[in-house]
Amino acid sequence: MRTYNRLKDKVAAVTGGAKGIGRAIVDVFSAEGAQTFILDFDLAAGQKTAEQLQNLGRKVSFIHCDVTNFDSLKKAAEEVERTAGRLDILCCNAGIYPSAKLEEMSEADWDKVHNVNLKGMFLTIKAFLPLLKKAAPGSKIVLTSSITGPITGYPGWTHYGATKAGMLGFMRSAALELAPYSININAVLPGNILTEGLEGAGEELPETNGSSDSAQEAGQAGRSSVGGSLSRQ
Numbered sequence: 001m002r003t004y005n006r007l008k009d010k011v012a013a014v015t016g017g018a019k020g021i022g023r024a025i026v027d028v029f030s031a032e033g034a035q036t037f038i039l040d041f042d043l044a045a046g047q048k049t050a051e052q053l054q055n056l057g058r059k060v061s062f063i064h065c066d067v068t069n070f071d072s073l074k075k076a077a078e079e080v081e082r083t084a085g086r087l088d089i090l091c092c093n094a095g096i097y098p099s100a101k102l103e104e105m106s107e108a109d110w111d112k113v114h115n116v117n118l119k120g121m122f123l124t125i126k127a128f129l130p131l132l133k134k135a136a137p138g139s140k141i142v143l144t145s146s147i148t149g150p151i152t153g154y155p156g157w158t159h160y161g162a163t164k165a166g167m168l169g170f171m172r173s174a175a176l177e178l179a180p181y182s183i184n185i186n187a188v189l190p191g192n193i194l195t196e197g198l199e200g201a202g203e204e205l206p207e208t209n210g211s212s213d214s215a216q217e218a219g220q221a222g223r224s225s226v227g228g229s230l231s232r233q
């Protein structure tokens with residue numbers, strides 16, 4: 001993989017960075033020279049991804065953390081501050097997408113998806129905002145939303161779609177609040193990407209309309225390892 005050092009001297013943190021899309025983000029950021037922190041609750045996968053990238057000479061560290069737990073996120077922020085002193089880029093990427101049709105969906109199913117995808121994003125930003133302000137002007141927050149919710153729908157994903165659309169509602173007001181500090185907040189809306197999570201869901205792939213990715217225009221899902229240094233295990 002070619003590197004350009006476009007993120008030299010930058011510090012980044014990626015929630016859900018142990019696997020899937022998050023792992024590909026960590027791969028690209030670290031290849032571009034950023035000191036990158038993986039924040040994930042999968043201990044084994046987080047350690048493994050960090051080790052694989054360290055072996056390629058990248059500045060990557062793993063911090064075990066759960067985005068639904070504010071204390072865990074505060075401790076992660078303290079560790080980033082202790083080791084890197086600042087944070088330039090925060091990617092709120094951790095998310096889950098269990099399927100449940102409306103009639104079978106329990107309140108607990110609904111709450112779980114909201115706790116990880118939407119509240120987890122809010123808690124992550126809350127925990128890391130003081131560090132992002134330290135690196136401002138110019139620090140960035142990037143949310144991993146989805147086409148499902150803001151653009152398309154899919155049976156079994158009403159709760160998921162609500163969280164992904166909710167992320168965009170959050171973003172628009174947060175952008176106005178953070179503008180005085182010159183902190184940007186944006187979102188990416190992926191179509192289907194064949195990650196560990198999507199394959200593990202055992203679902204038929206949802207519609208792929210709404211994405212400009214060339215693989216998806218051909219009616220196929222993308223892959224999170226495309227162009228990356230890490231082959232999926």
Ligand SMILES: NC(=O)c1ccc[n+]([C@@H]2O[C@H](COP(=O)([O-])OP(=O)(O)OC[C@H]3O[C@@H](n4cnc5c(N)ncnc54)[C@H](O)[C@@H]3O)[C@@H](O)[C@H]2O)c1
Pocket residue numbers: 015016017018019020021022039040041042045065066067068093094095096097116120144145146147189190191192193194195196197198
């Ligand atoms: N794969 C797709 O087709 C697709 C499409 C659109 C959007 N997305 C979004 O992209 C993001 C990543 O999806 P993916 O397909 O790479 O999933 P994945 O399951 O392959 O990876 C998700 C990562 O998040 C971590 N994670 C889950 N809950 C966590 C928690 N509470 N605290 C910390 N870490 C946690 C997991 O351990 C895992 O490493 C999600 O927000 C998802 O909604 C995925």
